[in-house]
Amino acid sequence: MDIAEVLKLADELLFAHSGQHLDYLQETILKGTLQSQKYAKIASDNHLSEGHVRDRASELWQTLSDVLGEDVNKLNARNILEKIIISKSGSIGYLGNENKVSISSNRMRSPKSSPLSKPTANKPYLDIDNAPEITAFYGRSDELNTLKTWLIQDCSRIITLTGIIGIGKTTLAIKLIEEIPTQFEYIVYRSLRYSPTIDSFLTDLLPAFISPIIPNTLDRQVDVLLKFLRKHCCLIIIDDLQMLFQPGQLAGHYKPEFEGYHLLFKQIAQLSNASSLLLITSEQPEDAIATRYKFTRCLKLTGLGESAKEILRDKELSDEQMWDTLIEKYQSHPLCLEMTATMIEELFAGNVTDFLAYPSLILSNEIGSQLSRVWVRLTESEQEIVKYLALQEKAINLMEVLQVMFDRYNTEIALNAIRSLKRRCFLEAYQNGVGSSLLRLDRTLEAYARSINN
Numbered sequence: 054m055d056i057a058e059v060l061k062l063a064d065e066l067l068f069a070h071s072g073q074h075l076d077y078l079q080e081t082i083l084k085g086t087l088q089s090q091k092y093a094k095i096a097s098d099n100h101l102s103e104g105h106v107r108d109r110a111s112e113l114w115q116t117l118s119d120v121l122g123e124d125v126n127k128l129n130a131r132n133i134l135e136k137i138i139i140s141k142s143g144s145i146g147y148l149g150n151e152n153k154v155s156i157s158s159n160r161m162r163s164p165k166s167s168p169l170s171k172p173t174a175n176k177p178y179l180d181i182d183n184a185p186e187i188t189a190f191y192g193r194s195d196e197l198n199t200l201k202t203w204l205i206q207d208c209s210r211i212i213t214l215t216g217i218i219g220i221g222k223t224t225l226a227i228k229l230i231e232e233i234p235t236q237f238e239y240i241v242y243r244s245l246r247y248s249p250t251i252d253s254f255l256t257d258l259l260p261a262f263i264s265p266i267i268p269n270t271l272d273r274q275v276d277v278l279l280k281f282l283r284k285h286c287c288l289i290i291i292d293d294l295q296m297l298f299q300p301g302q303l304a305g306h307y308k309p310e311f312e313g314y315h316l317l318f319k320q321i322a323q324l325s326n327a328s329s330l331l332l333i334t335s336e337q338p339e340d341a342i343a344t345r346y347k348f349t350r351c352l353k354l355t356g357l358g359e360s361a362k363e364i365l366r367d368k369e370l371s372d373e374q375m376w377d378t379l380i381e382k383y384q385s386h387p388l389c390l391e392m393t394a395t396m397i398e399e400l401f402a403g404n405v406t407d408f409l410a411y412p413s414l415i416l417s418n419e420i421g422s423q424l425s426r427v428w429v430r431l432t433e434s435e436q437e438i439v440k441y442l443a444l445q446e447k448a449i450n451l452m453e454v455l456q457v458m459f460d461r462y463n464t465e466i467a468l469n470a471i472r473s474l475k476r477r478c479f480l481e482a483y484q485n486g487v488g489s490s491l492l493r494l495d496r497t498l499e500a501y502a503r504s505i506n507n
């Protein structure tokens with residue numbers, strides 16, 4: 054095997070591990086070892102003492118052992134390094150600028166098993182095994198087109214996909230992967246549902262892009278990731294971002310231990326990249342990355358509209374003439390409709406008219422328990438505003454809410470609470486005919502708040 058290739062690999066390993074390249078003596082020692090020279094010969098050829106060469110050699114073997122997690126010494130170094138080169142089958146690539154190199158698996162490596170992966174050279178490397186499988190997909194053609202335009206034509210760096218729980222964010226993102234596979238070299242999906250630290254997130258993410266080893270400090274990991282994103286066309290989908298936010302505070306504030314994510318996203322938004330990040334969250338981040346930076350976008354998902362009928366059709370409900378009413382009642386929220394349709398199937402033999410005879414909005418257990426988990430995340434001022442709005446028979450304007458709340462909360466607190474409820478997608482402001490701003494509460498939250506008000 055070419056000695057230069059082995060030296061290059063050793064240099065890359067060292068650099069990824071410590072940020073340092075092989076120095077002249079390390080390179081000389083390695084070269085001599087590859088040519089089966091004794092330390093005495095390496096020393097005399099370079100006018101050095103044998104003791105010094107031995108000391109530097111043993112440091113080098115120790116570092117390579119740490120990097121590779123196996124004992125490397127003068128006798129086996131060549132073997133071990135050659136094996137790595139063979140196993141990577143020539144997939145060593147430069148990362149970043151010319152003097153900073155790391156090992157990158159390129160898209161020739163075979164994709165992981167996935168229903169969407171096809172092991173052909175012109176398909177991207179897909180790492181989406183953790184993404185939920187979608188069984189049905191209806192509607193959303195406008196949203197898909199919007200996302201494709203932002204990703205492909207506008208080269209947006211960060212897209213935030215937001216919407217209330219169960220509205221179909223994850224489902225839409227998975228569908229998107231199917232529709233744009235050839236545009237990206239890498240497509241990776243990760244969920245933050247178990248709130249990983251930034252260190253463990255990056256340790257888990259980086260092997261999708263580089264291998265066999267990844268840097269062991271956070272700074273270096275971020276550095277390597279950013280360089281990779283600049284050089285390669287990657288789409289990283291990060292789901293369940295809301296798990297990083299502080300409960301009991303206004304929406305979208307990172308918990309102190311997750312500030313590292315915020316910094317990373319900011320860096321990605323600011324740097325020129327070939328890559329894009331799709332952040333999925335039911336709480337829009339307060340930092341406004343989605344609106345403050347160029348090349349960033351935000352898409353808020355609402356109901357499925359007319360396409361929601363397909364969900365009812367799948368459940369084989371009867372009384373099709375009443376489906377519009379049912380869909381309107383649940384704001385064409387796909388998960389709510391699915392759960393409600395199951396309830397109608399079980400309790401009303403699929404008869405929508407019988408179910409609609411109950412005027413109030415009935416929440417299934419699953420939706421109720423999801424909402425109760427969200428409810429405890431709201432601040433007291435948000436809860437008060439929701440409870441007040443839930444009791445109103447008609448839409449109410451912003452000024453009235455501020456006046457009613459004034460006894461307890463000054464205008465600033467009330468306004469911030471209203472903005473926060475909007476970021477959680479629980480509240481919508483819309484203009485009435487005479488130009489004043491009316492507030493409309495999400496119906497499921499309204500029903501939940503009414504149930505706990507009683």
Ligand SMILES: Nc1ncnc2c1ncn2[C@@H]1O[C@H](COP(=O)(O)OP(=O)(O)O)[C@@H](O)[C@H]1O
Pocket residue numbers: 189190191192193216217218219220221222223224225357364387388391
């Ligand atoms: N476009 C869609 N077509 C059909 N079903 C959908 C669609 N979007 C969502 N659903 C249904 O709603 C459920 C919740 O969607 P999901 O994407 O998990 O919501 P979110 O990520 O916003 O919480 C899905 O499991 C699926 O059953």
Ligand SMILES: [Mg+2]
Pocket residue numbers: 222223224292293
């Ligand atoms: Mg989701």
